[in-house]
Amino acid sequence: MDDAQSTLDPAVADDEITSNRAIAFDSPAAADAVREASRETVAIATPPSRRFRNLLPRRSAKLVGGLVIVGAIVLFGILGPLIAQPPRDSDNPSLEPPSADHWLGTTKLGYDVFAQLAWGAQGSLMIGLVAGTIALVLAVVFGVLAGYFGGVVDEALSLLTNIMLVIPGLPLVMVIAAYVQRSEGLGDFARSSVLVAIVLGITGWAGSAVVLRAQARSLRTREYVAAARVAGERAWRVIFVEILPNLVPLLAAQFIFGIIFAILGEAGLSYLGLGATGSITWGTVLNDAQTGQAVGTGAWWWFVPPGAMIAALGAGLSLINFAIDEVVNPKLRLAPENARQVRRAAKAGRGVTETGVIA
Amino acid sequence: MSGIREGHGTLEAQHLVKDFRLRDGVRFSTLHAVKDVSFSLAPGRTVALVGESGSGKSTIARMMAKLETPSSGRVLIDGMPSGDRGRALERYRRDVQMVFQDPFGSLNPFHTIRHHIERPLRIHHPGWSSSDVRSRANELLERVRLAPAGRFAERRPHELSGGQRQRVAIARALAPGARFIVADEPVSMLDVSIRLGVLNLLADLQREEHLGVLYITHDLATARHFSDEILVMFRGEIVERGPSDRVILDPQHEYTKTLLDAAADPDKLGMLRDDVRIGG
Amino acid sequence: MRADAVPVLTARGVSIEYDVDPPVRAVRNASLTLHRGEILGLAGESGCGKTTLAYGINRLLKAPALMTAGEVTFHDADGRDIDVVELRGDSLRRFRWDKVSMVFQGSMNSLNPVMSIRAQLHDVFTTHRPGMTRREREARCAELLGLVGVDPSRLSSFPHELSGGMRQRVMIAMALALDPQVMIMDEPTTALDVVVQRGIIREIMRLRERLGFAVIFITHDLPLLIEISDRIAIMLEGEIVEQGTAVEIYRAPRHDYTKRLLASFPSLRGDRGDFVRRGAVTTGGAA
Numbered sequence: 001m002d003d004a005q006s007t008l009d010p011a012v013a014d015d016e017i018t019s020n021r022a023i024a025f026d027s028p029a030a031a032d033a034v035r036e037a038s039r040e041t042v043a044i045a046t047p048p049s050r051r052f053r054n055l056l057p058r059r060s061a062k063l064v065g066g067l068v069i070v071g072a073i074v075l076f077g078i079l080g081p082l083i084a085q086p087p088r089d090s091d092n093p094s095l096e097p098p099s100a101d102h103w104l105g106t107t108k109l110g111y112d113v114f115a116q117l118a119w120g121a122q123g124s125l126m127i128g129l130v131a132g133t134i135a136l137v138l139a140v141v142f143g144v145l146a147g148y149f150g151g152v153v154d155e156a157l158s159l160l161t162n163i164m165l166v167i168p169g170l171p172l173v174m175v176i177a178a179y180v181q182r183s184e185g186l187g188d189f190a191r192s193s194v195l196v197a198i199v200l201g202i203t204g205w206a207g208s209a210v211v212l213r214a215q216a217r218s219l220r221t222r223e224y225v226a227a228a229r230v231a232g233e234r235a236w237r238v239i240f241v242e243i244l245p246n247l248v249p250l251l252a253a254q255f256i257f258g259i260i261f262a263i264l265g266e267a268g269l270s271y272l273g274l275g276a277t278g279s280i281t282w283g284t285v286l287n288d289a290q291t292g293q294a295v296g297t298g299a300w301w302w303f304v305p306p307g308a309m310i311a312a313l314g315a316g317l318s319l320i321n322f323a324i325d326e327v328v329n330p331k332l333r334l335a336p337e338n339a340r341q342v343r344r345a346a347k348a349g350r351g352v353t354e355t356g357v358i359a
Numbered sequence: 360m361s362g363i364r365e366g367h368g369t370l371e372a373q374h375l376v377k378d379f380r381l382r383d384g385v386r387f388s389t390l391h392a393v394k395d396v397s398f399s400l401a402p403g404r405t406v407a408l409v410g411e412s413g414s415g416k417s418t419i420a421r422m423m424a425k426l427e428t429p430s431s432g433r434v435l436i437d438g439m440p441s442g443d444r445g446r447a448l449e450r451y452r453r454d455v456q457m458v459f460q461d462p463f464g465s466l467n468p469f470h471t472i473r474h475h476i477e478r479p480l481r482i483h484h485p486g487w488s489s490s491d492v493r494s495r496a497n498e499l500l501e502r503v504r505l506a507p508a509g510r511f512a513e514r515r516p517h518e519l520s521g522g523q524r525q526r527v528a529i530a531r532a533l534a535p536g537a538r539f540i541v542a543d544e545p546v547s548m549l550d551v552s553i554r555l556g557v558l559n560l561l562a563d564l565q566r567e568e569h570l571g572v573l574y575i576t577h578d579l580a581t582a583r584h585f586s587d588e589i590l591v592m593f594r595g596e597i598v599e600r601g602p603s604d605r606v607i608l609d610p611q612h613e614y615t616k617t618l619l620d621a622a623a624d625p626d627k628l629g630m631l632r633d634d635v636r637i638g639g
Numbered sequence: 640m641r642a643d644a645v646p647v648l649t650a651r652g653v654s655i656e657y658d659v660d661p662p663v664r665a666v667r668n669a670s671l672t673l674h675r676g677e678i679l680g681l682a683g684e685s686g687c688g689k690t691t692l693a694y695g696i697n698r699l700l701k702a703p704a705l706m707t708a709g710e711v712t713f714h715d716a717d718g719r720d721i722d723v724v725e726l727r728g729d730s731l732r733r734f735r736w737d738k739v740s741m742v743f744q745g746s747m748n749s750l751n752p753v754m755s756i757r758a759q760l761h762d763v764f765t766t767h768r769p770g771m772t773r774r775e776r777e778a779r780c781a782e783l784l785g786l787v788g789v790d791p792s793r794l795s796s797f798p799h800e801l802s803g804g805m806r807q808r809v810m811i812a813m814a815l816a817l818d819p820q821v822m823i824m825d826e827p828t829t830a831l832d833v834v835v836q837r838g839i840i841r842e843i844m845r846l847r848e849r850l851g852f853a854v855i856f857i858t859h860d861l862p863l864l865i866e867i868s869d870r871i872a873i874m875l876e877g878e879i880v881e882q883g884t885a886v887e888i889y890r891a892p893r894h895d896y897t898k899r900l901l902a903s904f905p906s907l908r909g910d911r912g913d914f915v916r917r918g919a920v921t922t923g924g925a926a
Contacts (some may be wrong), residue, residue, distance in 0.1 A: 223464035230424050231479040232452040232532065245469040411832040550684040551859050552903045577833065580907045608908065621837040623863035624907055625889050631867055635844045 060326070066319030073313050075126050080118025087115040087280055098301050105301035108292040116285050117305050123281035124263050124310070127197040131262030134201025136255045139208035144247070146209075147216025148239055158213070164206035170268055173203050177274040193276035194357055196269060198264045208254040215250055219243050249327045256317045256324070281308040367436030368399040370423070370455060373434035377418050383483055388531045392418045394595040400539055400571040403563075407574045407582035407603065409618070410445075411591035418576045419592075420543040423573060424457040428512070453483045454587050456537035458561075460544040462524035466516035473512035475531050476500065483535035499530040503560060522553040529561060539571045547576065558585055583607045591615045644674040646714055647853050648696065648739070648821055649659075653709030655688070655695045658702070665691040665704070667877040673821065673853050678844075680864030681857045682886070682900065683874035689857045690744065692874070693823050697741055698723060698731060713738055716820060736767055740814040744825040747806035750798040756809055757794040760784075763816045783812040788842050803836035815846065823855045828901065840867060862904050865889045873897050 081087075090110040098105045104113035146157035194354025219225060220243070228242050244251075263282075269275040277284065286294050289295075289303040393415040394511040400406055410416045421427040423434060425441075425448065434441045441451045455480075466475055477495040480487065487495075500508035503526040516524055525545060532540055542561065546554040562585055565572050573587050582589055582603065582616045589606040591599040591614065599612040609618035655666040666688040673679050683689045686896045694713050711723040715738065726734050733906050743749060751759055760780040771779070781791035788807040798806055809828060814822055823841075827905050828836035844867065847854060858864060862870050865885045872882045873896065881894040 212372040223459045223461050224467040226426055227459055227465045230457045242467055552899055555903055580905045584905045622907055623836045623866055625862045625865035627866050628885055637850055
């Protein structure tokens with residue numbers, strides 16, 4: 001077992017050595033043993049492209065489904081406005097059900113619902129992205145920094161995080177939105193979706209911050225962080241180069257959550273009339289539908305599509321998040337395969353327990 | 360780039376004390392992890408710090424590596440008090456490095472081996488060009504018998520075996536040009552048959568680079584064979600110290616004797632069985 | 640080996656494979672015999688298959704592990720031979736813990752943290768001896784703790800209130816609960832301090848004298864095995880490469896790997912102190 005003189009046998013496939021599939025073993029020691037045994041002889045370099053792919057979620061039904069849904073909606077938001085009529089063109093018969101001219105009918109004011117939906121997609125997605133990004137950056141600042149530094153920094157940042165957590169989300173957003181929109185000097189900006197996005201972003205980071213703080217605290221105790229410190233790395237490099245890369249799957253998941261909550265939050269705000277009344281988003285469409293008594297007059301084509309779009313986007317993003325979860329926790333990914341293997345082995349098997357491990 | 364260094368000096372621990380405050384519900388208690396420990400490390404010599412868990416040996420390792428600050432006492436290098444921050448800390452880190460216990464945990468799974476070796480090189484030799492850094496990194500990998508260096512450098516930690524990872528850790532510790540190495544149980548998490556290989560590597564490097572090594576372990580046998588002096592620790596204090604052979608073959612303190620009796624010794628084949636049969 | 644050695648467990652040609660991609664042959668054609676009342680040491684490093692073999696003998700393998708060949712026979716004290724591999728359901732339950740019990744690796748951390756020691760010990764009896772009354776169970780639990788050197792008053796404690804060594808003794812008590820004829824111990828003392836370890840080993844040997852069970856002691860610590868075992872089997876990459884008495888393995892090892900394993904443990908008191916420090920012959924396996 002002289003691995004100092006390991007020769008590099010190109011015939012040995014990369015897969016055998018670099019496979020990082022988690023395999024179910026009957027004891028952690030056995031798992032380690034098999035892993036060690038397969039690694040003892042040869043060290044082969046993984047080409048850089050392969051290494052990157054190992055980071056991404058594995059292709060699965062969930063990931064594909066989620067990407068398809070989200071992709072379709074994003075495409076709709078990009079291409080829809082190009083093919084639809086101007087959304088505020090009231091030169092149409094009002095409250096018309098879906099027809100050849102108006103695929104999703106018209107609103108009370110004669111706006112084409114399809115056009116509203118397409119522009120609304122742009123608006124909502126933009127708010128989601130901006131708010132999600134702001135929330136993520138703040139969560140990293142309040143979470144990772146607090147988790148890594150500990151002590152006074154942790155106490156101070158955690159205090160602020162806890163305050164944000166305790167204050168109920170939607171009322172807080174309502175208050176801030178109402179205040180900001182009423183203040184002078186902001187003019188048109190006060191009604192824009194960017195402002196709403198900012199408000200949602202600065203109120204929606206606390207939950208992620210808690211999660212990131214816990215992870216950063218755990219990672220801080222890893223020996224490779226201590227080793228980096230002993231090697232002489234400065235704190236900010238330790239955080240960005242050693243800790244954050246290991247948090248990427250978690251950050252991605254939190255970011256996607258942030259987007260979902262931002263879009264839902266915006267819909268809620270708009271529904272209450274506090275939203276981006278200057279822009280068009282799915283929320284504003286729903287608001288208009290409500291004030292236009294769409295339910296009362298049975299104009300389902302007005303409120304069902306935006307609601308369905310919000311739901312679909314939420315579902316698509318959640319599916320992507322589940323796929324990311326499987327990167328973070330390999331056991332989830334392998335659960336169905338493990339079950340299959342158990343069934344197969346039980347059928348083939350001698351010496352296999354069907355019922356469980358210990359009597 | 361190896362060879363005898365100028366300004367030989369010692370690394371000295373003077374009256375180190377470390378207390379931890381533990382919270383138990385609403386009450387606080389103090390854990391005296393290290394109570395007044397002093398010792399000195401000279402270039403080319405190995406000092407072994409032997410003890411069980413809770414003896415304080417790992418805390419001392421962390422204090423020597425400046426991962427913890429002593430509650431009192433100080434660490435001197437070349438006779439001068441060592442710094443705890445800024446330039447002084449940088450200079451200290453160039454001279455004193457650490458090899459950690461866990462070959463898995465002490466390497467960041469996200470980064471390549473090259474990253475692990477090149478970072479300390481860049482930090483402590485800011486004037487070097489990229490190609491200088493790269494060739495020195497390759498040289499270090501070959502020093503620790505991971506050859507050909509180029510291929511190993513591109514791998515990530517989970518693709519190497521435990522022994523290989525620990526040798527990367529040794530290479531990383533040598534990168535800044537350290538004169539003193541604190542080895543905290545460097546082989547206790549490795550497979551038995553490769554432990555001696557790694558320890559022999561450390562001993563060879565020590566001779567070649569004239570390093571001072573603090574070898575922390577619970578294993579008396581390797582402590583005896585790889586160190587010149589043994590310090591026996593019990594509950595934060597050094598209860599016995601002396602040349603390795605003397606401490607092992609002629610122990611003075613009760614605790615040392617207990618430790619030696621408890622160690623597995625194949626020459627005592629069957630003695631425990633007979634002892635128990637008689638009614639022990 | 641004593642002339643009156645009677646086999647209590649025989650494994651012949653056992654092969655165990657992990658049905659993954661690519662398949663891993665964890666145990667290859669392993670045969671060993673355990674005699675009544677003897678300590679058989681199973682030595683090897685990580686990946687050699689010793690734990691897998693123990694699980695196979697004990698019918699604890701979980702998919703994707705698969706026993707592809709071999710037979711395991713338990714020679715009961717009342718004279719019957721039990722084919723362990725064919726046991727199912729009720730007969731398996733009667734076999735487990737009653738005839739053969741196991742102390743797992745790291746088991747001192749497998750006590751349920753939210754249940755008292757009493758509850759967990761009682762559990763063994765309610766599962767396997769449903770006929771016992773509460774008072775009988777309590778008496779037996781107190782007796783068991785006393786057997787392993789733990790004060791019976793600790794029955795009311797929770798696992799976190801006990802030290803590592805005491806928890807391990809409780810696990811041994813649990814394994815002894817039904818008076819098994821064979822105990823399989825997988826690295827029972829590896830995570831403990833050497834002084835505590837010696838105490839527990841002494842306890843195990845004392846119990847063996849008293850109760851007469853046989854032990855399969857699995858560890859990588861070969862010097863320890865030489866000290867306490869009657870016979871030793873050395874495993875490498877799934878195969879048993881050498882078997883013999885402790886004396887034979889120590890004084891006259893035949894297989895290269897056995898010699899290498901022995902050489903990996905520098906002698907504590909022998910006079911080889913200088914060779915490494917002064918840079919003479921470098922020994923030990925390559926890392």
